[in-house]
Amino acid sequence: MFNGLTAIAYKEFLHVVRDPATRFVFVIPLFQLLLFGFAIDLEVTDIPTAVVDLDSTAESRELHRVFANTATFDVVSVLATVDELDAALTAADVKVGVVIPDGFARELRRGGGAEVLVMIDGSYSTEAGTALSTARAIGLWAPSRFANVRVDTPEIDERRVGPRRIDVRTRLLYNPNLRSANFFVPGLVGIILQLITLLLTSFAIVRERENGTFEQLMVTPVGAWGLLVGKLIPYLVIGIIETVLVLLAMVHVFGIPIAGALPALMMLSVLFVVTSLSLGVIISTFARTQTEAIQVSFLILLPSILLSGFMFPLSSVPAPVQPITYLIPVRYFIEILRGIIVRGTPVSALWFEAGALAAYTLVLLIVGALRFRKRLD
Amino acid sequence: MSDDYAITTTDLTRTFGDFTAVDRVSLQVPRGAIYGFLGPNGSGKTTCVRMICGLLGISSGSAQLMGLDVATHPAEIRRLYGYMSQKFSLYQDLTVLENLRFFGRIYGLSRSDVRTTVDAQLESLGLAPYADRRAGLLSGGWKQRLALGAALLHKPRVLFLDEPTAGIDPVARRSLWNLLFELSDAGVTIFVTTHYMDEAERCSHLAYIRSARLLVYGTPSSLKALPDVTPAGNRWLELSCATPTRLLGPVSKLPGVEDSTIFGDTLHLRVAQSFEEAEADELFRSLDETEWGFREVSPGLEDVFVTLTRREQQANQNV
Incomplete structure (x- = not known):
């Protein structure tokens, strides 16, 4: 045998x-x-991003910096109009566009919270997911950078959640x-x-x-x-x-x-x-x-x-x-x-x-x- | 007694789907014979050999090697025969020595047996000077000797050679045949397939297979004497002349010429009693041929197989 x-x-x-x-x-x-x-590398970093700053104030420039300073976004171009941004997204020159509308600083100073539009190319689902969560996080903590602004976002308003909130503490095992x-x-x-x-x-x-x-x-x-x-x-x-x-x-x-x-x-x-x-x-x-x-x-x-x-x-x-x-x-x-x-x-x-x-x-x-x-x- | 035969097959048949490659072939190969197995390409020669060697399944019929049924004794028969295929089938990237040692060990020879047998084989085949050369670098004739050496290491009783001399030069061919004669003298039965007629002439027994069926078998002289080959009253003449190709057409139209073929620089004619040499002489003179001569000969094997093939084709057409 x-x-x-x-x-x-x-x-x-x-x-x-x-x-x-x-x-x-x-x-x-x-x-x-x-x-x-x-x-x-499965960690998504340096997503090519364009910023359209229609406000041109100290506050809008600060928000621009906030996006640029993350590992997730890499601001590769600054565009003048939303139309230009649309073209850049369609051509896949950038995958994320941040539009800071006219009156951003005014709204912030008024204390009612301001809106920023973040457009994300969904055709790359992994990158899109990361961009989405990073953009949301910026929405949460960025207002604290503006000293003259009262921080008021519903998510972290402790008075509304009150004592009933559940404190989830996570611990990452094996690969901390x-x-x-x-x-x-x-x-x-x-x-x-x-x-x-x-x-x-x-x-x-x-x-x-x-x-x-x-x-x-x-x-x-x-x-x-x-x-x-x-x-x-x-x-x-x-x-x-x-x-x-x-x-x-x-x-x-x-x-x-x-x-x-x-x-x-x-x-x-x-x-x-x-x-x-x-x-x-x-x-x-x-x-x-x-x-x-x-x-x-x-x-x-x-x-x-x-x-x-x-x-x-x-x-x-x-x-x-x-x-x-x-x-x-x-x-x-x-x-x-x-x-x-x-x-x-x-x-x-x-x-x-x-x-x-x-x-x-x-x-x-x-x-x-x-x-x-x-x-x- | 089947013991007198090295190989016997009974209605050996192999089909591939609808195609019958070998059709009810029955052979008896006497021990010590050099048995020539002839037939054109694709006639079923190789399939037949592979079945006898246990390399291919048998569709129906049976085959025995040295009295053992090949279907039921696959392991035993492999120690009884040596096999040399058409294509060089040793390892080109191994040296002559490594190839021989490998086959020696595969056949289960002990380490010391391998050494002595391999050395003896290198000597007897004249391969000793090339022992450390890669097999792939040998010329065709030497490759053939090496393959033969590998097939003989375990001292087989029967040696199968599948078109052993295809593509090697005449000198190497002759020396290979001399080796085969020596083996035959030593009692080894040799079963060789070929389509070279000059090789067929060297065999002690012949079988002719065509379109999967065995047409005839026997000794060369018995085949030449077959009534199908030389019908009563016919004889074979050899016509030596200066321009055989030019004369072939006119000669075949002479009365009494039954068959004519070019044979080297002569013509072979099968003629009936009605044939008159004088008529031929007259024809040649009218064609300005200068020199010619007739000689009675026995038919060559080529004449035998050409005649038999034609008869078989005619028979098939008449059916």
Whole structure:
């Protein structure tokens, strides 16, 4: 059954060592982690903003400064009319427009509260949400900047709320500064490992099929499991080295400490690498050409990115799509990564994820071995 | 006794959907034979070999290798035969030595057995000077030797060669055949597919497959003596002349000429008793041919297969 395992593993090692593409295998994942880890920041800042100041008073200029001093808004242009602002928004030169109407200062001084119009481009929903909440916050506390103005906003009028108000005090756990990197980078580690390991093995068998060497293997007494496991071993070694590399980069470059147990993290990472490599092998046994293998790999990678909880929380995935997320192996791994790295979750609380990965792997390997029947048809 | 045969097949059939690639082929390959399996491209040769080797499922019928049913003994038969495919199918990025060692170990030879067998194989095939060269950098003939070496490491009783000499030069071809004769002398049964007639002439037994069906089989001399090939009263003449292509048309119209084909720089004619050499002589003189001569010959294998193929086509048209 395991006939020829060591011979296959050794031969595959030679291929890996001889293949000029191998040197990139270690560089690319690190490069991706650094690039995407820094580039994809979920905190929205510096939204291009235009201000139309129709009032031109000390107060309106102060409000202009207030908007400009937030991290959210970046005042890139000052326009003269609302029509100009409309044009700039339509052309997407700016995504937010602040219109300070004529008489803003007069209304403020009168003490009745003044109105400011904030126009937000809703086509980028994340940015729009942030712009909206920041603009509201400015409405709440900005009046205090104007010394001669009585602060009177209904929301913070304690006399109206009276003693019945509920004091909600929040405490942020695990990621007190809400650093998006702490959420994002561990997930990215999972996605990158998925990507590279899947591609590694999805070529492993189809390449032999294309070169005609598979036929020569099939006439030997090599066992299905010997072939399968022998093929996996060299890529497993590569996968483990890569896991260590990306985790080191995560800790030392992004400054994200591993809160939980490192051995548990490594063990479960290796389990995931095996799952992903097995998935690649399955692709390889079904694909007829290397091009086909690439195409199928990408069919798997897209849902892995979108439906794994990597970018969007799984709880917000619509119910009919939910079952699909359980079929995506990286979903479990991202859960494990965020658990152990960010929250310090003990393995005992991750048995479901670990079990799902183990079951997944077992099924894939058995299907793979069956696919390796000693036949060409 | 089926034990006298290295390979026997009984009504071996393979279909792919509606298409029948191999249609009820029954073969008996005596032990120690060099069995030539002939047929045009796409006739079902390779499919047949793959079924006998257990690489393809059998749709109906059966095949035995050294007395073992190939369908029920997939693992055992793999130790009994060696297989060399049409295309070079070893690892181009591995050296000659690494390729041989790999196949030695895959066949379960012990570490020391691998060393001694591989060394012996390198010596006997003359590959020793290239031991550390990448297989992909060898010339066609050397690649072929390497592939043969890899197929022989486990000392198989039967050797399958699928168009072994396609695309290699005549010198390499000849030396490969010399190796095959040596193996045959040592008792290895050789099953070789080809469409080269000169290779067919070297075989001890032949089978001819066309459009999935086995047309004839036997020793080369028995095939040449087939009544279908040389009907009663017919004989084969070789006409040597200066311009065979020019004469082919006129000669075929002479009375008594049943068949005519160009054979190298001569013409092969199958003639009936009514054929008169004098009539031909007169024709050639009228065509200003300067020199010619007739010689009685036995039909070549090419004559055999061309004749058989034509007969089969005529038979199909008459149906």
